[in-house]
Every structure is written in structure tokens, then in C-alpha cells.
Amino acid sequence: MRVEILLIPVLKTAEKIKMLEVQGARNIAIVAIKAIETLARETKTKNKKDFLKELSEAKQILFASRETEPLLRNAVRWIISQVERSEEEEVGELAGIVFSSSKTFLENLEDSKEKIAEIGARRIGSGSVVFTHCHSSTVTYLLSKAKQEGRTFEVICTETRPLFQGRITAKEMLELGLKITLIVDSAARFFMNQADFVIVGADAITSQGNVINKIGTSMIALVAQEARTPFYVVSELLKFDPATMYGDYEKIEEREPNEIWRNPPRNLVIRNPAFDVTRRDFIHGIICEEGIISPHSIIEVMHRKHPWVFK
Ligand code: RUB
Numbered sequence: 001m002r003v004e005i006l007l008i009p010v011l012k013t014a015e016k017i018k019m020l021e022v023q024g025a026r027n028i029a030i031v032a033i034k035a036i037e038t039l040a041r042e043t044k045t046k047n048k049k050d051f052l053k054e055l056s057e058a059k060q061i062l063f064a065s066r067e068t069e070p071l072l073r074n075a076v077r078w079i080i081s082q083v084e085r086s087e088e089e090e091v092g093e094l095a096g097i098v099f100s101s102s103k104t105f106l107e108n109l110e111d112s113k114e115k116i117a118e119i120g121a122r123r124i125g126s127g128s129v130v131f132t133h134c135h136s137s138t139v140t141y142l143l144s145k146a147k148q149e150g151r152t153f154e155v156i157c158t159e160t161r162p163l164f165q166g167r168i169t170a171k172e173m174l175e176l177g178l179k180i181t182l183i184v185d186s187a188a189r190f191f192m193n194q195a196d197f198v199i200v201g202a203d204a205i206t207s208q209g210n211v212i213n214k215i216g217t218s219m220i221a222l223v224a225q226e227a228r229t230p231f232y233v234v235s236e237l238l239k240f241d242p243a244t245m246y247g248d249y250e251k252i253e254e255r256e257p258n259e260i261w262r263n264p265p266r267n268l269v270i271r272n273p274a275f276d277v278t279r280r281d282f283i284h285g286i287i288c289e290e291g292i293i294s295p296h297s298i299i300e301v302m303h304r305k306h307p308w309v310f311k
Pocket of ligand 1: 022023024025026027134135136137138139165200201202203213214274
């Protein structure tokens with residue numbers, strides 16, 4: 001019973017993630033890390049075994065909140081592994097390991113965001129037109145960096161049905177003083193020739209270098225290829241899902257039909273996948289903290305930078 005009460009903050013965070021009160025892979029991972037920190041701060045467990053059991057329950061709850069989020073999974077797994085590996089037995093000390101590990105993880109995440117923005121912003125010359133889809137905090141930070149560096153450019157953004165995350169992007173770009181044009185998703189081909197390149201975020205990268213992002217991304221990649229417009233993905237390397245290496249497919253979250261139509265006619269089948277898979281052949285490059293890499297090289301880069309994800 002006591003364990004369940006302590007898990008309430010974790011359950012609340014999971015609910016917030018599920019209900020999209022927090023959106024985007026990075027933000028989701030950050031609140032999940034904070035929930036683990038809270039659990040460690042408030043734990044009443046008396047020994048390492050019970051503390052690890054509590055952490056493991058929290059992990060399961062957070063993993064189930066949204067299924068297409070390997071950054072969240074990698075973050076939580078890494079923090080818990082630091083506790084498992086520690087020789088400490090005292091719960092207070094182990095909680096300290098949770099705090100220091102989550103601090104390190106968050107600092108590295110921030111550092112990656114900076115590096116990605118620095119590298120990606122160089123591609124945005126004055127006068128260029130950038131096409132994006134949905135709302136990715138990594139993309140908008142990169143665009144803000146290019147703006148800060150004095151480049152003037154325009155953005156075209158899809159509204160991103162059914163939940164209109166494109167409006168969040170549009171508002172942020174307006175606040176930055178950038179010219180942004182919002183279009184319906186199905187106008188992507190109509191406007192693609194006006195764009196110099198497409199930049200989108202990512203929720204997951206598979207072992208084959210395919211990228212999973214907001215539904216509609218793969219259609220935009222297809223359109224971009226037909227229009228010969230380069231298509232880039234910006235992503236922290238830790239959005240890589242190691243399970244895809246060992247045969248699992250990345251699960252695609254399917255959300256409630258009422259996001260699409262609140263009062264539909266009876267017997268109507270409505271499907272609402274949140275993400276889709278863009279094959280690596282459509283991707284010019286993944287802009288990550290290591291530079292602009294080919295999707296084909298993801299395994300090699302992961303082995304070099306984050307070998308622990310394969311363990
Ligand atoms: C958001 C989405 C974003 C990625 C990357 O979907 O698909 O492009 O999560 O975002 P949702 P970030 O609104 O369903 O969470 O770069 O911020 O990690």
C-alpha cells in the first residue's frame with residue numbers, strides 16, 4: 001500500500017504524458033526523469049532491493065505512458081542502471097545516485113540540443129525557406145539559433161492534424177519575429193517547391209536508420225523526394241531504440257478516435273496512429289550531436305557514443 005502511495009507522483013506524470021499535457025520526445029523524457037527524482041526523494045524503502053523494486057515499478061508505469069518514446073526509456077533505464085551498478089547499500093546514498101545521474105543525463109541532453117542547433121543552424125542561409133511538420137522543440141531551438149545568428153529566413157509549417165501541434169510551432173516562430181506560413185497538411189506538395197529543405201524532429205530512430213516521427217512525416221518525406229527538396233531529421237542520438245536491433249519493431253502509438261471526430265456516426269471506423277515511419281532512403285541526413293550523419297551509420301555512431309544502450 002505504501003509503495004502505491006509513493007508511486008502517485010509517477011502515475012500523475014504518466015497521466016500528463018498520456019493526456020499530452022507534455023508533448024514532444026524531449027519534454028516527455030525530462031518530466032519522466034523528474035518523476036524518478038521525486039520518487040527517490042520521497043522513498044520510504046529501507047534497503048536496496050526494495051528501492052530498486054520501487055524504481056522498477058515506476059519504470060513500467062512511465063514506459064507505458066506513451067509507447068513510441070525510446071528517449072524516455074533510455075533515460076530511465078540509464079538512471080536505474082547507475083543505482084544497480086553502485087556498491088552502495090544505503091537508500092539515502094542510492095537516492096543520491098539517482099539525483100546525480102539524472103543531473104548528468106539532463107546536462108548531456110541540453111548539451112546535445114546546443115550542438116544540434118549549432119550544426120543545423122549553419123545549413124540555414126539568409127533568404128532560405130524551411131519546411132517543418134508538427135512541433136519539435138529541437139527544430140524550433142535550431143531555428144531560433146539561426147535567427148540569433150542574424151540569418152533572415154522563412155518557415156512553412158503544416159498545421160498537423162488532428163491535434164494541431166503546428167500551431168505551437170507557428171506561435172513560437174512569430175514570437176521570434178520570423179515569417180511563418182501555416183498550411184493544411186494536404187498542401188505539403190503544393191508548397192514543397194518553395195522550400196529549400198525540410199527539417200523535422202524525431203521520436204525514435206531504428207537500428208536500420210529509419211525515423212519515427214509525427215504522423216504525416218513519411219508522406220512529407222515522399223513529397224520532398226519527388227520535389228528534390230532535401231529532407232533532414234534533427235535528433236539526439238538517444239532517441240535510438242536498441243530493441244529494434246534485436247528484432248522488435250518500434251511500436252506505433254494509436255490514439256483515441258475522438259481526437260479526429262468527437263461525435264462520429266455510429267459504426268464508423270476511425271484510426272488515429274500518432275506516428276509513422278520514414279524510411280532511411282528518404283533522409284538526407286540526421287542532424288545529431290555528433291554532426292550530420294547518414295541514417296545508415298546509426299549503429300556505428302551509437303556503439304561509439306553510447307555503447308551502454310546495447311547492454
Ligand atoms: C511530437 C513530435 C515531435 C517529436 C520531436 O509529437 O512528433 O516531432 O517528439 O520533438 P507529440 P522534440 O505532440 O504527439 O508528442 O524535438 O521536442 O523531442
